[in-house]
Amino acid sequence: MSEEGIESSFKIKDIGDGARMLTQQENGPCPLLAIANILLLRGDISIKAEQSSISLESLIGLIGDFLLRRGVELSPSILHLLSVAQFGLDVNVKFDSVRGFEDAAPVHLFSACNIDLVHGWIPDLDLDLVSDLVSVSVSDLAIPADGPSGGSAALLDSKDSKDSPQRGIGGFAELVSYNHLMEALVDAEVAAIELSGMKDSAVADMDTSPVAEGKKPVTAESTSELEKHAALEKRMNLGAVAQQFLSSTSTQLTRTGLSQLSSSLQPNSLSVLFRNNHFSTLINHAQLGLFTLVTDEGFLTKKCIWESLSLDGDSMFVDAKFNAYVPTASDEAMETVNIDGVDVAEQERAWKAIVDGDVGGMRTPPAPLHNEDADLALAMQLQDEENQQQAAEQQRRQQQQQQQMQVSQQASPAATTRPSPAAPVKQKKESKEDCLLM
Incomplete structure (x- = not known):
């Protein structure tokens, strides 16, 4: 992160079959990230396999080179938009269609990259907006039939x-x-x-x-x-x-909006979804529907790639193959990812939230795969064995201490008129929850 709190580089996540994506430490608006991830997934730009991160300047350079290859003139307006896209872009949603945006320079950046910019903020047909009309008392005026209306x-x-x-x-x-x-x-x-x-x-x-x-x-x-x-x-x-x-419509997503997104976007096409001032990479899976790319850096070493777009908070995670993703104890770090500098504590918090099934009100899918069940059972068995070993070791140490005390008492004089110079030794009662140093 830079001194101003803006990310100066992005960590890279390998998602299989040579595909790569960028993650972000702060879950901010960042339309630049959404654009870059679409270009990466489409193969329009690439990052060397040995790179585990990319600087902001290098990323802007990659996108600029792509635009030049497309024959897009890098005008001062385009260059300015690329430089400020890390902070967000000011777009004005129009409610008539999922592609409804006011014609302005920020929208032109997506067009220049051949990327569809969409939203799901479409009024439902059954939306009942009834205003309590203000009534003005004009009873003292003689209003003719063809006079001005109230x-x-x-x-x-x-x-x-x-x-x-x-x-x-x-x-x-x-x-x-x-x-x-x-x-x-x-x-x-x-x-x-x-x-x-x-x-x-x-x-x-x-x-x-x-x-x-x-x-x-x-x-x-x-x-x-x-x-x-x-x-x-x-x-x-x-x-x-x-x-x-x-x-x-505080979520800026409606049933009509979801329906129109599904019907108007080509199957398996990628686009950028604008919602609540956030730009997300969106895919319209041919069989499974709409998913957004999970770019939070807390999931950098996890195989969670996509999250279903849901209206009622019952979204689910899937992997790169769109198989249901269920976190398990054996969800190992991906070998091709360099995690130097990753906030481990933040990753653990994100991991715990998923395990507890409480990630922003989202539910994890209920159908784990067979091999994941076996991994989880094995992990639980190993943990149980470790707990038993710790308990046995604790009991052994307690017995050893008691035996030492008995030997010490037997070695002292049988009778004495003088009190022992040392105070009796009290054995500290150990809590079951105390950690054992092995």
Whole structure:
């Protein structure tokens, strides 16, 4: 890690059949890592077999060489994106499709690398977003039948028809992208303040106005006030709808999103999945479905390679051959991996979390392979034998100490009028849990 906490190099993991991947110490956004791993898995770039890690500068150089071979001009914009991709890239999700992103420079970097950038943040068709519409009291105004509509109607008029492919969240054209949601939330707070001020002003006017019989006639001024009320209502309710959607889809993955990813991505194709500001390497396995690459350095010496993409937290790990991965006591370190400098404590914590079946709420698959069962049984048998040997050794030492005490007492004078100069020796009671130095 560099002084700023940014990784200056990445450790390399061999995953079989000559394939290699990069891992990261901190599970950050790092789109550069996702891009590099796709290029490695596709064979577009390669790293020497004797290398156990690669520096950030060398990795950027490899990607730059690949772009040149593709005929991509290394413009200042592309070079800048490569240099900042280690920190993350600012992309704006659009909710109309899994490939929906605002057309901007960061998205062009993925296109230049011939990599599909996707997301699974698509509103479910049955998503029910109902905002508590703000009602404005205008009972003292005489509204003609063809006059301006109230706030609720104004809000409904902003909805696109259900047949429109460009409709946004809740059917509102103003809520098409993530940035629109953020703007709606801020705008709603401002509108609430303005609306509160208008109501206070209206109450003050009523207190100072003479009482008139019937309703006030509609004037240009009153019509303008009503339209302003309706516009403020609409802004507040758009904010409420935006907040409801963000709360109900906090994982940024939906059933519809998963379904569209599976159907729109080619079988066995690789892409980059953007989710919760994180860029992951995604594969659409022809038979098994969607999996993301496990890049956490804590799994560097484990054969866990892919994790299924799941909506309900019931994902599972698989190895490079997509066989169910179950950690066992014999899950040895991979011989071709140099683990110098690896945080062993961090690896052990990650290992324990997997064994306990508690990795971010994920479950390990329930069907271990036969040879893994045998390995686990053998490991448990060896551990049991070791425990028995330790217990026997502890008992032998206790008996030896007791025999020595008895011999010492028999060697002392049978009768004496003088107390022994040494205090009686008390044998310390050893706990069963004390460690034995063998």
